[in-house]
């Protein structure tokens with residue numbers, strides 16, 4: 001699973017990538033794309049680390065990809081390297097203009113390119129399916145034959161595929177295409193320092209239905225060199241509670257449909273990444289396949305319950321807050337879990 005960083009040339013893609021992952025892709029000459037991993041900021045995780053003071057800490061992580069090519073080569077590089085991205089950050093240059101209308105226009109420009117790329121994919125597919133004799137059509141192809149004109153018409157109106165509603169079967173039939181505008185996106189507006197607070201309206205100006213985060217990459221990359229305390233002081237002088245890049249990482253994590261549960265102890269506090277709606281045995285399987293195969297029970301306490309019991313397992317147990325859950329339990333974000341299994 002990974003998030004691709006998309007944006008027009010010189011919009012701040014590599015600057016954002018560096019802030020989030022610490023990797024300077026601009027210095028990696030000759031590499032068309034660069035992968036980096038960002039830890040997901042999570043206050044709950046930090047609190048658990050304070051409580052357990054473990055030897056090892058492992059936060060949840062999100063992988064990002066930055067394309068390192070310009071001009072004509074850029075779009076080819078994007079096509080080659082982002083076909084498998086599960087979602088995108090679409091970053092927009094808001095620092096050379098202070099005008100919200102122009103920002104919306106820039107958003108439109110790249111989105112139109114992506115819509116066009118999707119249109120071509122749909123047209124190719126339609127042409128191919130139409131050559132298949134009706135009788136020998138597989139159910140998947142029949143479904144695609146029905147769907148493609150609908151998607152085509154929608155794209156032709158300059159609209160993105162993710163706005164459309166699909167049934168589960170329809171989703172399955174579309175999965176193999178990696179359409180650009182079907183995958184979720186997070187819009188990031190990269191503004192100049194003076195405009196940090198003027199852009200609350202930007203979300204309304206970009207009627208995309210996608211989440212929007214405003215950041216000044218310049219400011220945030222400058223404060224990376226400061227100590228944590230200095231960073232906090234600087235941000236509070238600008239009336240900012242948290243650096244925006246942290247919000248961007250968290251939103252990217254949500255974009256992937258992920259959540260985390262925790263395992264805790266003096267040896268390690270770890271956030272495990274699972275898809276939303278996962279059941280206990282599959283969640284255990286992320287730790288080890290044997291945990292899933294030999295799953296017996298999950299001992300679960302919700303993060304809030306745990307903290308309300310003074311951050312103590314003994315107290316949580318005494319208060320009856322530790323539940324024994326079975327195979328059908330749907331894991332909740334922030335659950336603290338210990339699995340019982342038999343191998």
Ligand SMILES: Nc1nc2c(ncn2[C@@H]2O[C@H](COP(=O)(O)OP(=O)(O)OP(=O)(O)O)[C@@H](O)[C@H]2O)c(=O)[nH]1
Nearest residue numbers: 008009010011012013014015070095191216217218
């Ligand atoms: N003033 C200002 N300049 C910025 C900001 N973010 C990035 N820049 C500058 O814009 C230029 C491009 O930044 P990059 O992060 O390399 O942009 P990019 O989208 O990766 O560029 P390409 O990969 O060449 O398409 C650099 O000179 C940055 O210093 C910002 O928030 N404010």
Ligand SMILES: [Mg+2]
Nearest residue numbers: 013014067068
């Ligand atoms: Mg770049």
